[in-house]
Amino acid sequence: MEKAKVYFTKEITSESLIKIYEALGVELTGNVGVKVSTGERGSRGYLKKELIGPLVEKLNGTIIECNTAYPGARNDAKEHLEVAREHEFTEVGKGVEILDATGEFKIPVNKGKHLEYDIIGEGIKKYDSILNLAHGKGHAMGGFGANLKNQSIGIASRNGKAYIHSCGKTESPTKCWMTKYEQIDFIESMAEAATAVADYLKENNKPIAYITVMNALSVDCDCDAHQGEPVMNDLGIIGSLDPVANDQAFIDMIWNSTDTGAVKLQERVDRQEGRSITKYAESLGLGTTEYELIEL
Numbered sequence: 001m002e003k004a005k006v007y008f009t010k011e012i013t014s015e016s017l018i019k020i021y022e023a024l025g026v027e028l029t030g031n032v033g034v035k036v037s038t039g040e041r042g043s044r045g046y047l048k049k050e051l052i053g054p055l056v057e058k059l060n061g062t063i064i065e066c067n068t069a070y071p072g073a074r075n076d077a078k079e080h081l082e083v084a085r086e087h088e089f090t091e092v093g094k095g096v097e098i099l100d101a102t103g104e105f106k107i108p109v110n111k112g113k114h115l116e117y118d119i120i121g122e123g124i125k126k127y128d129s130i131l132n133l134a135h136g137k138g139h140a141m142g143g144f145g146a147n148l149k150n151q152s153i154g155i156a157s158r159n160g161k162a163y164i165h166s167c168g169k170t171e172s173p174t175k176c177w178m179t180k181y182e183q184i185d186f187i188e189s190m191a192e193a194a195t196a197v198a199d200y201l202k203e204n205n206k207p208i209a210y211i212t213v214m215n216a217l218s219v220d221c222d223c224d225a226h227q228g229e230p231v232m233n234d235l236g237i238i239g240s241l242d243p244v245a246n247d248q249a250f251i252d253m254i255w256n257s258t259d260t261g262a263v264k265l266q267e268r269v270d271r272q273e274g275r276s277i278t279k280y281a282e283s284l285g286l287g288t289t290e291y292e293l294i295e296l
Contacts, residue, residue, distance in 0.1 A: 004245035010236040020239040030128025032061040041073040042225035045216035049088040056093035069161035077101035099123035100157035112192035119160030138219035143274020152193035191281040219268040232261035244287030
């Protein structure tokens with residue numbers, strides 16, 4: 001497979017974010033959904049309005065999210081929207097839509113060994129194109145979170161999240177946390193769900209682009225109400241039309257960093273076998289781990 005192009009800038013500003021998007025050479029038009037994690041109440045690392053607002057406005061986009069499977073402030077649409085308002089996402093573009101507030105539907109997982117299907121928010125049907133705008137950081141269960149997690153767990157409905165977290169054993173948000181599974185199976189389940197979403201978008205002629213902002217690099221995810229402080233310095237912004245390459249570039253930058261704090265993030269990723277996701281996603285045909293890094 002030909003190497004993917006991954007565009008990179010060390011500068012983290014609203015202007016450089018637009019610059020990365022424009023470098024991708026894709027025009028996201030029509031009703032544009034911008035998939036961002038709205039962040040749990042109490043978290044601090046979520047992407048801020050001042051940074052992402054100008055790009056979302058340029059796209060005339062809507063911030064899109066789905067409810068969480070775990071108990072918290074974002075596991076029902078009404079409270080989730082309130083948290084999004086507190087985090088100022090409702091002031092950006094055309095506001096916020098919780099995709100599974102109006103229902104959910106199943107899409108096939110074509111090459112999976114853990115999941116038979118994925119369950120995603122009904123609201124995605126109305127969007128003509130998608131920007132997967134991820135915040136790169138650590139994650140307690142996945143090791144790290146960036147574009148692949150944002151597309152799998154992030155676009156899955158509440159029941160879909162339970163199905164992924166249980167590696168295909170239950171759709172119940174209550175029962176999924178009591179289900180036993182091998183960690184590698186969960187990582188691979190995320191890759192299968194991300195691939196299913198990509199297949200659905202392609203089949204319905206809905207283009208998607210991928211950007212990851214690598215700032216506020218804590219070992220905890222924005223879904224953690226007690227998210228810790230960053231453990232290393234900001235790395236910049238990367239963008240690609242290939243989510244596997246973009247996630248691989250993020251991981252490589254953590255491993256190539258001379259920042260002493262990078263070890264803490266590396267330990268979090270490897271404790272959860274997080275690096276396995278890109279190779280497995282590559283085997284599913286979602287993208288390639290081989291990329292050319294183009295600094296802007």
